[in-house]
Amino acid sequence: MAAISTTEESDEGGDLLLWVLVWGELAAFGILLLGYLVMSVLHPESFALAKLHLAPRLAGFNTIVLLTSSWQAALAVRYQDKPQLQRLFLLLAATLGFVFVALKFVEYGSEWSATGDPNLQTFFELYFLVTGFHLAHVAFVGLLFVFASIRLERSTIIILTTVWHVIDIVWLVMFPVIYLT
Template sequence: MLNDDGHAAAGGEGEGDLLLWILVWSELAAFGVLLAAFLIRSLFEPEAVLLAKAQLSPGLAALNTMILLTSGWQAAVAARDPDKARWPLVFAALAGLAFVVVKLHEYAGEIGFTGDAAVASFFELYFLITGFHLLHVLFGALVIVVVAVRPSRANVHLITTLWHAVDLIWIVMFPVIYLV
């Protein structure tokens, strides 16, 4: 069934959701395994992890949480009214790109620690997990821009749901890596 624009009607708020949720769960499973590995590793090297965590910037990570929540809010606004989704999607993408900029700035202060034998194993996993997430944010923001150019109900539903999954992953990742 097609709508006026020739796109699949009401996208995916029905049977079409199956593939979307498979995609969401593939992300949750991948990050779940990575975060579990991070937690298990920190069980065996508690001193090194404490030492390494002292080098992180939880303030910048907290700022990035606010940025990603702002982006998620705009994505939710777009999803509720796909006919007026363009500008909320643009704002969501811009906030996503701001997240990338802050994270790269954070990395610039941390990359030197990878050469330090005492904390190298922590930073290997740290860069793997947060870098993988960062790539999701960057790619997601670019896809949001593409969808914003010609928003259809199905595409808006798809990308905003995935965007919220990326948001959800960060919400769990933030305390696990930076705070606890």
């Protein structure tokens, strides 16, 4: 009985930690996106000009890559009673995450030439800050997926997949706000 209580308390603690992490991420990205929106209202001409150098088609394709990765992560949680399948889905989620990172670097490469223009510096500083912070999350959690696939542990996989979905949600909002508005 005592053991059960301890496990329940530990689960509740882990659950609370998970949601603190999730809302911490959403708050951090929320502040960054809000800052971006405020600056885009203050500097409409330079932001409109800078956006001509972005690659919305590549970013749109990357959205599909990240959504598919998110689905693989959800499947990894679903197949927790089949370790081989779970491992496969975790590695697929990580691989698609790394594809997202690679495509984002290709995109950065095409945008880099425009960063020298002093009129566009405010936009590109914020753009690289917001998308780079997101990219660092994708690369880091993708790496953690690889480690998690080596030693399958239910609670770790649930925390990682939940954070992955949050990263996915952040990108889904970031894509129209940065590339299209």
